[in-house]
Amino acid sequence: MTSPEPQSPTPPSEPESGDRVHRSAPAIAGGVLLIGVVGWIGIDALLVGEGRTPWLALAVMLLVVPLIVAFTLRPAVYTNEDRLRIRNPFRVIVVPWGEVAALRSAYSNEVLTASGAKYQLWAVPVSLRARKRAARREMRATAEARRHVGRDEGRGGGPGTRPGPGGGRPLSEEPVRAANDRIVDDLRALHEKRQGAESAQGRVTVRWAYEVMGPAAAGAVLVLVLLAVG
Structure with a gap:
């Protein structure tokens, strides 16, 4: 049997x-x-x-x-090792990581599913102003690092460092990002890590509020x- x-x-x-x-x-x-x-x-x-x-x-x-x-x-976004739960104004969408095709960030943050559906993350809005501020901070940090790189080498910071307490920070350090863009980066990393897990498989569910x-x-x-x- x-x-x-x-x-x-x-x-x-x-x-x-x-x-x-x-x-x-x-x-x-x-x-x-x-x-x-x-x-x-x-x-x-x-x-x-x-x-x-x-x-x-x-x-x-x-x-x-x-x-x-x-x-x-x-609006809220709940995440764990198995799924992404999106609570939008009038709907609650549960997407297992195995069903997530991509997380897209342009003028709004969205999750795309394997079936082609698209859901906006209302709780993680895109702020163009915050992105511009982060870009300016990154440009200033890079310019400052280039001005001090010789001084850091003399202090034992080593080549390719940014100025910082006690020596310097590596130039390869992650760039400055807006807060909500960092959240999307974390979601992408969790998706890449868990999309193949057995417990992260299932179907997408949508419930009206x-x-x-x-x-x-x-x-x-x-x-x-x-x-x-x-």
Whole structure:
């Protein structure tokens, strides 16, 4: 009697305790600030508003707050040895490393799957300004190293070094990179290391975030009804 072939493991859809989490600190700070402003205005309208104003304020808060949470507080990227879990505003995508074809970084950071699907990493946005700052720092460091290379050789730093405490740093040291570009570099390294592992195989799963979409849709319907009835 032939035993059934083992099925490829399906990665868990929920984050595990050992996951590494990447999130955008500026987005979180902006989201908290926006929620505070909306809450202050909305609660004031609920307390002192007249007629249908309190109901309209409640409906607007029900619509706006979930959207603020979705685009600022919610996005995150979870990684472990087996898979990449992307929590975007309205979807949760789980991609085993074996299904990742490439991680692309241009005007946005994206993961491409073996099937050709493309998913954006909302929690790791591209900052062209940060890239320009990193490039300028790298140019300054390289110019400084070239000016001091002779001095470093005389101090025992050896040829091909950058100036630094007690001698110098190798010129072959990794170039200065923007913070989010370093995160993508780490993801690429983990992908290259784990893509062939047996536990990193499986299928890509996508789940819609109904916990965000439901309240926002209810708020939108309530706003339309209140506006329609005048």
